[in-house]
Amino acid sequence: MLETHGHKALLVGGCVRNALLGAPVNDIDISTDARPERVMDLAKAAGLNAIPTGIEHGTITVVADGIPHEITTFRHDVETDGRRAVVAFSDNVEDDARRRDFTMNALYATADGTVVDPLGGLKDLKARRLRFIDNAQDRIREDYLRILRYFRFHAYYGDPAEGMDPDALAASAANIDGLASLSRERVGSETLKLMGASDPAPAVAAMRQTGVLTAILPGTDDRALAPLVHLEEMVAVPIDPVRRLTALGGEGIAQALRLSKKTARHRDVLRNGLESSDTPGALGYRHGAEAATSILLLRAAVFEMPLMPEGLAAAQAGADAQFPIRPADLIDQFQGAALGKALKDLEARWIASDFSLSKSQLWDSLT
Structure with missing residues (x-):
């Protein structure tokens, strides 16, 4: 659509980075020298659905074969305030590259797969070296979310053995106050994405050392995170970002990260279970095997307790157990609040056993 009408069109960013790494590609972004209105006109002429999702910043989403492609005009920043930017369109791919965050995210590719590397990002990607483009301070001050993105991207794509870039860490520590200007939703989204990495513990430890962790989540403590990740690997459970977030502790986390109601409820279940005296079986019965397993993992990591296989088995057994008494069984003897109390008492005895x-044994215990 673009190239046949004389325009440049380059795949850019995460789709190129992940393809080179052999990682899954989720979003397809295209950079072009065509202006947004031109992209809209060409899409219409091609019979494709074009949506002006960010036309003021040069972005049009074009849907082809059911797949959305974000097509953005080459641009450079004119003015930034740490949260949003005023941009001007450009005909130069290097201008477009220099407004991005990290060198490995400033990789482009033509339709035939030829890599276009204006800023040396390919060398950094091969070395799994996460580095800000040009001056780290300048990039961060363009958008303070880049502090959190740095730690998140390092957890996914950096080489843990090589450590983190000293300039990036120093710039992050020097610009912590800028995090307060970000919306809680953006901070929450980045935090949960970080917790979804295979091992976020080194990145979170670096956040603590630079003061970033305290800035976004006061009162949290990451000491249990690395043991939790180790235990997760040991028992081969799926990654749960909320379980890892719960391991950090802290108060008011749901508000600080503007968690969804569903996510906040999940965290409450895990935190309350962590602090309760419920047996593994009771946890499984009350919350299901998955949540009970998460709680037992958290207890082992936070309280430095051994994770016992029999505890995991008891949690599964509790999840499978079916309380044998139904309200109809007691309706002749109890009504109203008395019925509810009798059921609760019998259930407690059954769980304790x-x-x-x-x-019949439960029934006999009533008489």
Whole structure:
């Protein structure tokens, strides 16, 4: 659509980076010298659906074969305030590259797969070296979210053995106050993405050392995170970012990160279970095997306790257990609040017996 009408069109950013790494590609972004209105006209002429999702910043989303492609005109920043930018369009791919965050994200590719590397990002990508483009301070002051993005991207794409770029760490520490200007939703999204990395513990430890962790999540402590990740790998459970977030502790986290109601409820279940005295079986019965396993992992990591296989088995057994008494069984003897109390008392006895009491035994305990 673009090239046949004389325009440049280059795949850019994450789709190029991930393709080179052999990682899954989620979003397809294209940079072009065509202006947004021209992209809209060409898409219409080609019979494609074009949506002006960010036309003021040069971005048009074009849907082809059911796949959305974000097509953005080459641009450079005219003015930034740490959250948003005023941009001007350009005909030069290097201008476009220099407004991006990290060198490995400033990689482009033609339709035939030829890599276009204006700023040396390919060398950094091969070395798994995460580096800001040009001056780290300048890039961060253009958008303070880049502080959090730095730690998140390092957890996914950096080489842990090589450590982090000293300039990036120093610039992050020097610009911590700028994090307060970000919306809680943006901070929450970045934090949960970080927690979804295979091992976020080194990045979170660096956040603590630079003061970033305290700036976004006061009162948290990352000491249990590395043991938790180790235990997760040991028992081969799927990654749960909320479980890892819970390991950090802290108060008011749901508000600080503007978590969704569903995510906040999940965190509450894990935190309350962590602090409760419920047995593994009771945890499984009340919350299901998945949540109970998460709570047992958290207990082992936070309280430095061994993770016992029999505890995990008991959690699964509790999740599978079915309380044998139904309200209809007691309706002739109890009504109203008395019925609810009788059911609760019987259920407590049954759980305390490790779900071994039969219906008749529970019934006999009433008399």
